[in-house]
Amino acid sequence: MASWQWFHRLGSPRWFYEKTGGWLPWLTVIALVLLVLGTVWGLAFSPEDFKQGNSYRIIYIHVPAAFLALAGYYIMAISGAVGLIWRMKLAFMVMKSAAPIGAALTFVSLVTGAIWGKPTWGTWWAWDARITSMLILFFLYLGIMALQSAFQNREAADKASAILALVGTVNIPIIYKSVDWWYTLHQPATLKLTSAPTIHSSMLYPLLTMVVAFYVFYVVVLLLYTRNEILRRESRTGWVRELVAKEGER
Amino acid sequence: MKADASNFSRAMTGAFGATLRRDLLLSARHPGDWINPLVFFLIAISLIPLGVGPESKVLAVLAPGVLWVMALLATLLSLDGLFRSDYDDGALEQCLVSPSLLYFTVLAKIVAHWLVTGLPLTLLSPVLGLMLSLPGGYGTLCLSLLIGTATMSLVGAVGAALTVSLQRGGLLLSLIVMPLYVPILIFGASAVNDAAQGVTVGVPLAILGAFLALALALAPMGASAALRVCVDSD
Numbered sequence: 001m002a003s004w005q006w007f008h009r010l011g012s013p014r015w016f017y018e019k020t021g022g023w024l025p026w027l028t029v030i031a032l033v034l035l036v037l038g039t040v041w042g043l044a045f046s047p048e049d050f051k052q053g054n055s056y057r058i059i060y061i062h063v064p065a066a067f068l069a070l071a072g073y074y075i076m077a078i079s080g081a082v083g084l085i086w087r088m089k090l091a092f093m094v095m096k097s098a099a100p101i102g103a104a105l106t107f108v109s110l111v112t113g114a115i116w117g118k119p120t121w122g123t124w125w126a127w128d129a130r131i132t133s134m135l136i137l138f139f140l141y142l143g144i145m146a147l148q149s150a151f152q153n154r155e156a157a158d159k160a161s162a163i164l165a166l167v168g169t170v171n172i173p174i175i176y177k178s179v180d181w182w183y184t185l186h187q188p189a190t191l192k193l194t195s196a197p198t199i200h201s202s203m204l205y206p207l208l209t210m211v212v213a214f215y216v217f218y219v220v221v222l223l224l225y226t227r228n229e230i231l232r233r234e235s236r237t238g239w240v241r242e243l244v245a246k247e248g249e250r
Numbered sequence: 251m252k253a254d255a256s257n258f259s260r261a262m263t264g265a266f267g268a269t270l271r272r273d274l275l276l277s278a279r280h281p282g283d284w285i286n287p288l289v290f291f292l293i294a295i296s297l298i299p300l301g302v303g304p305e306s307k308v309l310a311v312l313a314p315g316v317l318w319v320m321a322l323l324a325t326l327l328s329l330d331g332l333f334r335s336d337y338d339d340g341a342l343e344q345c346l347v348s349p350s351l352l353y354f355t356v357l358a359k360i361v362a363h364w365l366v367t368g369l370p371l372t373l374l375s376p377v378l379g380l381m382l383s384l385p386g387g388y389g390t391l392c393l394s395l396l397i398g399t400a401t402m403s404l405v406g407a408v409g410a411a412l413t414v415s416l417q418r419g420g421l422l423l424s425l426i427v428m429p430l431y432v433p434i435l436i437f438g439a440s441a442v443n444d445a446a447q448g449v450t451v452g453v454p455l456a457i458l459g460a461f462l463a464l465a466l467a468l469a470p471m472g473a474s475a476a477l478r479v480c481v482d483s484d
Contacts, residue, residue, distance in 0.1 A: 136429050143426035150416050159479040160412045164426055167408055167472055171430050174461075178433035185440060 011088050013230040014239050020223050027220045034213030042206035049203075055119040058112050060207060064214035066109035069137060072102030072218065076144070077169040080162030090226075092158035093233065095165065096148060097225030101218065103141035110134055129183035133176050140168045154233070265350035266358045273362035276335075284366035287328040291371055294320045295378045306383035313382035314391070314442035321371050321395055322431055325402045328367040329427070330420045332359060332410040333477065342414070342481055352474040360407045360470065368399025387445025390455070397458045398438040404462075404469035405430050411476035434461060 009015045042060035049056040076098035083091035113131060114124045125131070144161050151157035234240045277283050298316050302308055336342040336359075345355045372395040376388045384391070409427035413419030441454035 136432055139425075139429040143429060146422055146425050147412060150413070150419075150422055156415070156480055160476065163408070163472060163476050163479065164412060167430065170468065171433070174433045175429070178436045182436045182440065 010090055011086075013090050013093065013234055014237075016090055017227055017230050020227060024220065024223055027216060027223070031213060031216040031220050034209060034216060038206055038210035038213045042203075042210060046203050046206050047200070052120055055116065058116045059203075060210045062109055062112040062116060063207060064211045065105045065112065066134065067211055068214050068218050069102055069106040069109050069134065071215075072098055072105060073137065073140070073165075073172065074169070075222075076102060077162075077165040080165040084159060084162050084166075089233075090230075092162065093229040094222065094226050095162060096158065097222055097229055099141055099145050099148065099161070101221055101225065103138065103145060105218075106134060106138040106141060110138060127183075129180045132183070133179045136175055136179070137172070140172075144168070263354075265348070266354040269345075269355050269358035270362050273359055274365065277362065277366045283328075283331060284370060287324040287367050288370050288374055290327055291320055291324040291374060292378065294323065295381065298382065309382045310385050310446070313379060313384040314387075314446055315439045316382065317375055317379060317384070317391065318395075318398075318435055318439040318442065321375065321399065322402065322428075322435055324371055325367060325399055325406065326424050326427060326431075328363070329403075329406040329410045330413075330423055332363050332407060333414045334410075334419075337414045337481065342477065346478065346481055352477070353470045356407065356411075356473045356477070357470045360403050360473075363407075364400050364403040368396070368403055371399055372396045384442075385446050386448065387442055387451075390445035390451050391442050394438045394441045394451075394455060394458060397455070397462050398434050401434050401458070401462045401465045402431060404465040405434075408469055408472040408476055411473040412480060414477065415480040434458065437461070 038060060043057055046057075048054055076095050079091045079094040079098065082088055083095060110131070113134070117126060118124050144164055147164055148157050148161040151160060231240055231243075295316065298312065299309060302312065333342060336345070346352065348355070372392055375391055375395050379388060379391055406423075406427050409423050409430075412426065413423045416422065437454040437457050441451045441458065444451045444454065
């Protein structure tokens with residue numbers, strides 16, 4: 001029973017707000033330190049690529065953003081499912097907050113991919129399997145955000161977008177496999193990802209640092225969004241009023 | 251026990267048959283519902299040669315993809331009406347409170363929708379293929395569209411259910427459903443492409459069939475859940 005206690009506590013937005021308020025400064029510091037460390041290490045100290053020269057260094061932003069874009073979809077869908085199954089208010093707030101962050105990260109990975117593509121492939125855009133999958137993921141995020149904002153009724157908006165997120169979850173592996181198949185079918189042989197499958201450790205460690213940094217950064221941003229959403233939705237409750245009054249006195 | 255079981259199954263098939271009959275009758279009385287997507291398909295296809303030029307070589311290359319994309323768009327346009335009129339006149343709420351399983355009622359509505367949109371689109375497609383000088387593979391075109399439009403009706407029903415209570419749900423419906431159609435489009439169009447080039451088409455057609463089986467099992471459930479959320483809350 002005791003192991004479930006934290007789970008039931010999660011149902012209370014107030015508990016979540018107060019707990020995360022304590023974690024937030026620590027997480028922010030960790031995220032900043034890792035981001036600065038990874039960026040400086042990756043951009044200044046890791047060796048130049050044999051084929052691509054310095055242009056490959058965008059990998060330190062591109063790859064972590066792409067990781068988080070996909071992971072963010074699952075975080076969103078899982079919180080939507082938790083909300084639907086256990087009727088947990090907080091889960092819907094997390095889901096709603098995860099959508100714009102995920103969309104932004106998907107956009108970042110698409111844009112950095114395009115910038116990387118120009119010197120490497122000679123073109124801003126190619127209908128490569130991974131680019132196309134990312135583009136469709138971006139569309140899925142946009143659809144969820146559009147559906148969420150279309151409803152007047154908040155409960156309907158939450159549940160409807162949770163259902164859509166779950167439908168998308170079933171579809172994502174199918175979409176990825178289909179796009180992969182579609183790409184190999186067309187085989188535009190001129191374009192190929194030139195980075196070798198094995199990456200040297202001097203490049204790998206800064207990349208891993210950046211991946212971890214992005215994960216922590218994602219958590220910080222998600223917490224900030226969710227806390228805002230909590231305040232907005234619970235604005236009529238006593239504890240939020242007290243909180244606002246206290247902030248006002250300061 | 252046995253009597254119960256047979257009663258149960260009769261109630262299920264009864265709801266399915268009654269809904270199917272009712273929806274088909276409604277479509278027969280409002281011919282615009284099923285003629286408009288066909289006219290859209292026809293006009294949109296006719297725009298392609300006007301845009302890219304009348305050379306049959308170019309058109310032949312484009313034909314499989316264009317036919318499939320336009321069939322997809324025509325299906326999308328017709329989806330908005332799937333639950334809309336029933337929602338407006340309150341019939342949908344009666345379906346929700348009725349004792350029969352919502353799965354079968356929703357499935358019946360989807361089947362009716364496919365019979366009046368997907369099937370006519372499929373039957374019209376060879377003629378339009380001819381107009382775009384599709385070099386071959388007319389049988390595959392029909393078969394792939396037959397399976398594909400059914401899958402699109404099923405998947406689209408989830409989107410239609412999610413947007414049923416919104417005033418201007420039509421465009422939003424297209425936004426949320428189109429990304430989900432990507433796999434169907436890929437395999438459908440590539441089947442027709444292969445057939446036009448004289449390659450065997452077993453694999454893409456089999457995968458389209460697998461999509462249909464998956465959608466048949468899951469989509470009515472998703473649509474039912476969406477209807478319960480969207481109709482109850484408003």
